[in-house]
Amino acid sequence: MIMNDKKDIKKETILTVAEKFFARFGLRKTTMDEIAKTARIGKSTLYYYFKSKEDIFAAVIRKESRILKSKLEENIARAANPREKLSAYVLTRMKHLKELSNYYSSLTDEYPEHYSFVERTREDFTKYEIDTLKTILAEGIEKGVFQIADVDTAAQAIVITMKGLEYPLLLQEDAGNMEDTIHNLLNILFKGIESRP
Amino acid sequence: MIMNDKKDIKKETILTVAEKFFARFGLRKTTMDEIAKTARIGKSTLYYYFKSKEDIFAAVIRKESRILKSKLEENIARAANPREKLSAYVLTRMKHLKELSNYYSSLTDEYPEHYSFVERTREDFTKYEIDTLKTILAEGIEKGVFQIADVDTAAQAIVITMKGLEYPLLLQEDAGNMEDTIHNLLNILFKGIESRP
């Protein structure tokens, strides 16, 4: 456990370099030699800090997930009530992905190719998503603004719907339409769970 | 316009042959020579009835859309009230795609590759979907069981959500989970549009 701070800093440096390559060239076309050269270290050193290229990629995904997580928490905290929190959650999440797809130009191309790998890597984030949504929904029930029979399944349904909309969103299938659609879905969703006097 | 019946019959024969090839090998790996040989006609004859390979593929898609359409209409007619109609619509549509993916083994692989082409070809079907959903929703409003401000956007939101769920459904990302998810979504949806006393 000695020198762990120093090791983490170095890992971070490597990730910063790797991130840029993955963004521009994707997983397949990014080479370990390039990462090593750009980071000014030997390629072998890379393998001292990470066990494989996929491992680095996974670390980048997890880092990205942490950024989104803090973004979500920030926007949720800003929201005044459960309704606004839920709205902020869905909108922030979908907008973030959209922005990401501009930076990660390879994201759209490699989406099908690496779908299951990314999904496996995001497992923790997905758990976080469900937990957070459950918390928001539960808070809404407690405050008497939501009326939901099964919070678990409701949270799961929301997550799967958001995931489902990811690919069409990346393909910009309906481009401008998409944000409207999300708003409409939110409206229907709210009418669906809002308790009425 | 002479001999149009005979021509249509021949076209139908070609489609039946082509369909099986597309199902087993997908669009790319199916060759015009194979279709011609199996249909026992010259390849040039194929081009007398269809203007390109994609044209045949599009015809197969449209045929499949018609089948789904009649399936939908059958199940909608069977349903007693707007709520059951809407439920039947969504479930029939999603189950049909799932069944189709068993038959069309290439569907999953080629989904990203031909996404935009299939989408363009399905445009008419998509219009039908929105129209049908609007009719169901309008009927629900008229009978006082639904309460929706904007029928158009609601119908659109439902269609886009169903489309969004297609790819995860094909990838069987949550396999058994998927049908449950659709049910959950339907439940939320219903709570969202049902009028309450």
Added chain:
DNA sequence: ATTTCGACTGTTTTCGTATTATGGTCGAAA
């Protein structure tokens, strides 16, 4: 003990090229 790396390896990817397969055309024949 931790960290770094050069040299190495077995496997993929790339590349140039020759060859085949394929989508599509055309004019003639039925």
Added chain:
DNA sequence: TTTCGACCATAATACGAAAACAGTCGAAAT
């Protein structure tokens, strides 16, 4: 009107050689 054989330009494939690649290892540096 319908059919098709012969034909064409292009795209896919096959293949061997060369290059690039992910990952290993033992030794050197810290």
